Amino acid sequence: MHRYLRAKGIALLAALAGLTFGAWFLWPAPDPVTLPAGQTLAIAQLEPLARLPAFSLERSGAPLTNQDLRGRWAFVFFGYTNCPNACPATLGILNHVQETLRAQGLEPPRIVFVSLDPQRDTPAVLARYAAAFGPDTIGASAPETALENLLTFFGVTYARKAGPDRSDYAIDHTTNYFLVTPDGRWLATFPPAEDPDAVLEDTRTLLRLRIP
Secondary structure (H helix, E strand, C coil): CCCHHHHHHHHHHHHHHHHHHHHHHCCCCCCCCCCCCCCCCCCCCCEEEECCCEEEEEEECCCEEHHCCCCCCEEEEEECCCCHHHHHHHHHHHHHHHHHHHHHCCCCCCCEEEECCCCCCHHHHHHHHHHHHCCCEEEEEHHHHHHHHHHHHHCCCEEECCCCCCCEEEEECCCCEECCCCCCCCEEEECCCHHHHHHHHHHHHHHCCCCC
């Protein structure tokens, strides 16, 4: 009798597992993000809408977390304040995009500048640096271990290049930047900025997409 009941129990569990698997298999996957017919992107590349990992970054005031990015589009860019060329050029272009979209009556993405140099880029230093690229630019950083998940997520790499003394060094780093949706998902990657008009047009196109 016990053997019979045990067999029936195993059969019932197998049936339930099959139903669960079948429901999962038949459940429709989210529609991928696609451009409307006839539209193209000049330089940006669409990504598969992955949600950003949890993070907590130091800035002037309260820490910057995922929750702080909710409700607004955001450009996320990694660099450092002593960067001689790529960082100020990219932030300047993104600020130009912000100002142009705002003048056209659109709410632009905010700029989140994440420093890879927390030893020199203190919250106070980052606040002053970010302010030079408009009031809607946030500067933040964190120790390397706290940045690891975010760097891996975006595929950002960097390496220090030693200078004449320990305090004098440069950082080679990924200069792509990333557009994040108001609900905290990575939508698109932009290559190193060179053409402000291309960045502007692609941003305008992306902001108009219907996001599933």
